Amino acid sequence: MAISKMINIVGVHAEGEVGDVIVGGVLDVPGKTMFDKMMHFWTKGDELHAGFIIMESEEYAPMSGSNTICTTTALLETGMIKMEEPVTTFNLDTAAGLVTVTADCKDGKCKAVAFDNVPSFVFGLDYEVDVPGLGKIPVDIAWGGMLYALVDVSYTGLEIKPENAAKLVECGERIKKAVQAKYDPIHPENPGIHGVSIIVLTGPLEDDIDGGKKAINTVVVSPGRLDRSPCGTGTCARMAQLHARGLLAEGQTFRHISVTGTEFLCKIRGTTKVGDLPAVLPTVKGRAWITGFQQVSLDAEDPFPVGYRVGDMWHTPS
Numbered sequence: 001m002a003i004s005k006m007i008n009i010v011g012v013h014a015e016g017e018v019g020d021v022i023v024g025g026v027l028d029v030p031g032k033t034m035f036d037k038m039m040h041f042w043t044k045g046d047e048l049h050a051g052f053i054i055m056e057s058e059e060y061a062p063m064s065g066s067n068t069i070c071t072t073t074a075l076l077e078t079g080m081i082k083m084e085e086p087v088t089t090f091n092l093d094t095a096a097g098l099v100t101v102t103a104d105c106k107d108g109k110c111k112a113v114a115f116d117n118v119p120s121f122v123f124g125l126d127y128e129v130d131v132p133g134l135g136k137i138p139v140d141i142a143w144g145g146m147l148y149a150l151v152d153v154s155y156t157g158l159e160i161k162p163e164n165a166a167k168l169v170e171c172g173e174r175i176k177k178a179v180q181a182k183y184d185p186i187h188p189e190n191p192g193i194h195g196v197s198i199i200v201l202t203g204p205l206e207d208d209i210d211g212g213k214k215a216i217n218t219v220v221v222s223p224g225r226l227d228r229s230p231c232g233t234g235t236c237a238r239m240a241q242l243h244a245r246g247l248l249a250e251g252q253t254f255r256h257i258s259v260t261g262t263e264f265l266c267k268i269r270g271t272t273k274v275g276d277l278p279a280v281l282p283t284v285k286g287r288a289w290i291t292g293f294q295q296v297s298l299d300a301e302d303p304f305p306v307g308y309r310v311g312d313m314w315h316t317p318s
């Protein structure tokens with residue numbers, strides 16, 4: 001989609017003098033006071049860096065890969081960030097830290113987005129959890145921008161296929177509760193981030209073309225759905241786990257495949273440490289498409305101003 005700028009305006013006039021009031025479509029302007037903000041426009045122009053906060057159904061996620069790709073595509077294709085062809089690079093600020101995005105752009109379209117995620121690392125491998133119905137199974141716990149438990153899908157007795165989605169979700173939520181009851185990992189640099197909130201069910205690791213590796217996976221997002229994408233933060237946790245197990249080397253490509261058959265192309269671009277823990281620097285590349293422009297409103301008389309839950313697809317609230 002080739003829209004070079006999209007700003008939301010409420011058109012108003014006061015005694016005949018028009019004042020178009022901009023109410024959306026402009027990024028936050030740096031500066032403590034309104035004077036500082038005005039001077040920022042005067043001196044630096046209105047090209048701004050963006051930040052975003054991720055709202056999942058049940059939590060605010062510090063970082064999200066699919067949402068990073070969606071946000072980058074929306075910012076570029078609506079002109080909120082100026083698109084440069086063939087490549088546009090900028091930083092996105094997230095609650096997990098700064099993420100650099102590199103977008104391949106052609107004819108006004110953002111074709112693909114690669115993001116350099118925050119350092120990702122393993123808290124521990126082969127923790128044992130007793131999951132009702134599955135028995136004692138090993139799980140790995142890793143950070144990839146969200147805090148994951150990774151479980152070999154074979155322990156569920158299920159294959160990663162769309163027709164198994166409801167059963168995979170149900171197993172994943174059961175595993176999550178068992179992990180949460182026994183372990184409370186704390187991010188070494190931000191104690192505000194702790195506890196496993198999301199599950200990767202991992203498929204077998206296979207050789208890919210050009211010496212790379214590939215695998216299918218599915219991520220169970222609470223309160224109960226499968227990620228339709230290969231899951232960016234889950235992919236980073238998976239790369240940290242594979243690296244810790246000596247199964248994925250720095251620079252080697254990793255093609256991660258989702259339950260819907262879509263793919264992220266990834267690699268570890270280096271290593272580092274987070275606190276005392278060895279960490280990898282993961283890069284993930286994927287694509288996004290704009291599907292619509294919406295305005296959401298709330299009727300002042302709506303009896304459900306903050307929504308409601310019924311325990312069918314959303315399970316019973318705990």
Ligand SMILES: O=C(O)[C@H]1NCC[C@@H]1O
Nearest residue numbers: 064065066227231232233
């Ligand atoms: O790609 C990701 O990281 C996300 N997808 C949905 C759940 C995660 O936030």
